Amino acid sequence: MENIKDTVQYSNSKFTKVNNSNSTVATTIIKNLSDVIPDDGYTGFYLNKIKELGQERFVELANKARAGSDTPAKLFCWMLKHNEMVK
Numbered sequence: 158m159e160n161i162k163d164t165v166q167y168s169n170s171k172f173t174k175v176n177n178s179n180s181t182v183a184t185t186i187i188k189n190l191s192d193v194i195p196d197d198g199y200t201g202f203y204l205n206k207i208k209e210l211g212q213e214r215f216v217e218l219a220n221k222a223r224a225g226s227d228t229p230a231k232l233f234c235w236m237l238k239h240n241e242m243v244k
Contacts (some may be wrong), residue, residue: 161232185215193219193233205225218243 183204187194194203207215218240222233236243 180204182212185201186212190216190219193229194223203237210237210240214240 186207187200187203194200198211203242209217215237218236219229221243222229222236
């Protein structure tokens with residue numbers, strides 16, 4: 158059984174942040190954000206952005222994309238590329 162460090166709400170699903178490798182956590186975040194991250198072979202881009210921006214900022218941008226567009230996946234991708242412009 159893994160040690161649970163703390164529980165954090167990510168997306169609309171429950172996600173428990175555990176004491177394991179960051180890549181496993183990042184992969185889980187991507188799976189939980191399937192409504193804004195298409196399964197189109199660009200998973201590496203999203204993994205790099207999680208590492209670059211941090212988990213909290215990444216999920217924050219995903220939530221803003223959901224709230225601000227009828228096509229949240231496109232907006233989310235744009236926000237990740239231009240994150241310095243998104244407040």
